[in-house]
């Protein structure tokens with residue numbers, strides 16, 4: 001792209017009259033309107049199919065990450081999983097957790113649209129609607145969703161990392177990602193060597209019910225300032241201290257699924273619908289007092305450094321990187337989801353936001 005533009009410019013410089021050089025033709029300014037993110041279950045079946053097709057396209061597009069020996073970074077999809085693994089300890093339990101994941105999601109949405117022809121916006125998953133019948137959530141549908149639970153795998157006795165109420169643990173058995181032995185190339189944990197694996201889930205209806213209900217969501221929305229809001233979203237590292245963030249990860253991934261893996265979780269395409277809803281919770285919270293909350297940011301630069309013993313708090317000029325999948329921006333650039341080039345780099349909206357007390 002850059003090469004052909006360069007050629008076009010060179011040709012223009014050698015052939016145009018001096019007057020044309022002094023006043024180069026400007027491309028018409030396209031008005032930018034935010035694209036609208038909607039809940040998965042409200043999308044008509046053809047839109048669901050188009051989204052899943054675009055995800056599969058990213059799984060097959062060659063990666064842009066420079067190759068290194070034994071690498072498991074094969075696809076454009078892997079580029080993002082790799083970026084998440086690399087930065088895991090820099091982007092969780094920090095003040096920029098929500099901002100970084102907001103930008104990461106926008107990069108994925110742009111890749112689906114610009115590299116895979118998807119016309120819609122990134123859908124979200126409002127899990128508060130599914131806590132009563134977790135395994136029947138529309139996102140887990142075998143035809144119009146991402147497939148459901150993994151086959152039951154007995155937990156090893158003595159493994160302390162047993163998610164309470166887990167019900168699966170093996171390969172996902174239905175849906176568009178079932179039966180593919182090398183769908184996931186990276187992990188588990190922070191490993192980035194090529195390791196072909198199936199997509200695994202280990203649903204915990206109990207965990208989802210406890211941490212993803214409207215009560216927990218309302219508790220989150222009631223936070224008075226950003227620092228507190230972020231701590232309620234993220235919770236603590238133990239299962240009992242989970243917030244809505246951990247609720248979705250362990251409610252879907254349990255002990256053995258990719259969603260339960262702090263590093264490799266974006267390997268499950270449901271990751272992006274869960275995080276879109278977390279982003280929607282943040283945007284709902286911001287919209288309750290937008291004037292103040294478009295600039296309200298705090299929380300530690302370093303992992304769990306809530307006492308600021310290792311460093312200070314993040315500020316609006318703190319940098320965010322998504323590796324090869326987007327240019328570097330700052331937290332301030334992503335505070336407004338509908339900035340549309342005027343007040344930031346993002347340009348989307350949600351069809352619905354949460355309201356306090358409802």
Ligand SMILES: [Cu+2]
Nearest residue numbers: 084092101262
């Ligand atoms: Cu993450």
